[in-house]
Amino acid sequence: SQTIHQWPATLVQPVGSPLSLECTVEGTSNPNLYWYRQAAGRGLQLLFYSVGIGQISSEVPQNLSASRPQDRQFILSSKKLLLSDSGFYLCAWRGGRDTGELFFGEGSRLTVL
């Protein structure tokens, strides 16, 4: 069966520090992968998606970047965090043979101070 994991689960970072969130998928090949951010009381905001190794589409201009070095690995990064980067970050892959629903990782809670 397919599983998706992301880490770390929680992190507190000072403004201006770097960020790296990692996501891996098991049990499937060539998945479509997504990074979302969820701010308190708001809907999911699509940050990046990838349809294959090295293929990244950015939805929202910001100081974040994403990379896909391997088929089942998706990394979200920042060189210098801003206060506004605080939020709940979710990695997802598109599964669902009939519906194409998203399956989410556990989430990473980022607090920038």
Next chain:
Amino acid sequence: GQNIDQPTEMTATEGAIVQINCTYQTSGFNGLFWYQQHAGEAPTFLSYNVLDGLEEKGRFSSFLSRSKGYSYLLLKELQMKDSASYLCAAMDSNYQLIWGAGTKLIIKP
């Protein structure tokens, strides 16, 4: 523009029935999803509708009217564990999901 509207918060009583509404406007349409999200956790898939009508899955049912751009999630025999946020998302012509802000459902004994 693309938009999803759903109520911010609803309150219901344990054992009762509650209906959470969602209206959407998207560029093209390839289906409507409902997800459940408990506090501090990731969303989990509940239902998918692409044709008009009602889809029933146990205590949960989801309805879609494409002509009205409208969906609802119906929860029956409410349990305390149903306290969560319910997210509505519509898939546009590019197969990207447009998300609502979620409806926080509070269940009272």
